[in-house]
Amino acid sequence: MPKKVVPEAARRRRKPTKLGVVLSEQLIVETALRLLQQPSREGLTVRRLGAALGADPSSLYRYFRGADDLTLAIADALIGRAMRGWRGTGDWRSDLRELGVRIYSAYLAHPQAAVLTASRVSGRAHEIAADEAILGVLRSAGLPDPEVVRVYHAFIDQTLAFAALDAAGLALPHSARAADEAVWQATYARLPAETHPHIAATAPLLVAHMNDSAYPVALDMLLDNAAATLARTRRAAGGSGAGSGGDGARAE
Missing domain, CATH: 1.10.357.10 (Tetracycline Repressor, domain 2)
Known part of the structure; x- marks a missing residue:
């Protein structure tokens, strides 16, 4: 006998998590966006997202078919x-x-x-x-x-x-971003016109605009x-x- 299809609404969790919140697709996505703003070597994982919501990671699969489905959301x-x-x-x-x-x-x-x-x-x-x-x-x-x-x-x-x-x-980490931005002034602006005439001619403009x-x-x-x-x-x-x-x- 074919397995009965459970309506989507019935698959949603209504019981609050350990943190007292009721899971929803919107809450999960908003929490994922918040976690992505925070530096972490793990990146965005189902385990980390579940912990942030106070929920068992497996409960997230009630709302998303997998990590890629969450990415699309x-x-x-x-x-x-x-x-x-x-x-x-x-x-x-x-x-x-x-x-x-x-x-x-x-x-x-x-x-x-x-x-x-x-x-x-x-x-x-x-x-x-x-x-x-x-x-x-x-x-x-x-x-x-x-x-x-x-x-x-x-x-x-x-x-x-x-x-x-x-x-x-x-x-990028702040130090890496700052180092990249400094290259225009520290390197390009110092190249001599004898070897790099076009860069030398436009160097002030490059310094002024290339980090924007x-x-x-x-x-x-x-x-x-x-x-x-x-x-x-x-x-x-x-x-x-x-x-x-x-x-x-x-x-x-």
Whole structure:
């Protein structure tokens, strides 16, 4: 006889743990994010998470199929934090820029979690809602669907790639991060023009900018490209070529 399927709600633990909390998927994810912020040689383990919740580690499998399922839930939670309270304004460029900054900032607020999850595709509710919002912004601008997908692909991959890169730097021990940042002044700024003329010529600018994230610049470059594509599309369709929010000046 087939084994009876127990509804998901019935599998949830209602009895408080040793710490007096009632387990839920949200509580487990929030606790995991907190633990990831704390230095530990163990990293995030089911044993460590169970201890933090005052629960037997095996009880966590009532909520997640395994450690990877928890990782995907953490990824979705970060996207959910990014999207919290977001409302479109109707200015596609402004809206898309805000979405990029929100997602990037949400990951940077949790560097260890960002390193763990930025490359993952969860297919969960918050991720789907974010994708729907981004695609909606691009389609509302008037881009043809092939261009919508091209820009969306570059936009989300660029945002998450910068989030992972910059989060990895923040996740380093302070001494290692400080040593890396000092290299521009201690090494690059001292290279002689006779052997490294291009580095020597730009050294003051390298020192001033290379320890900052390039994400805002890269994001504006991507938006410039999207605005130019939109202007070309409108010209081809017999439109004026002027983009929303002053895009025409940028696109020409």
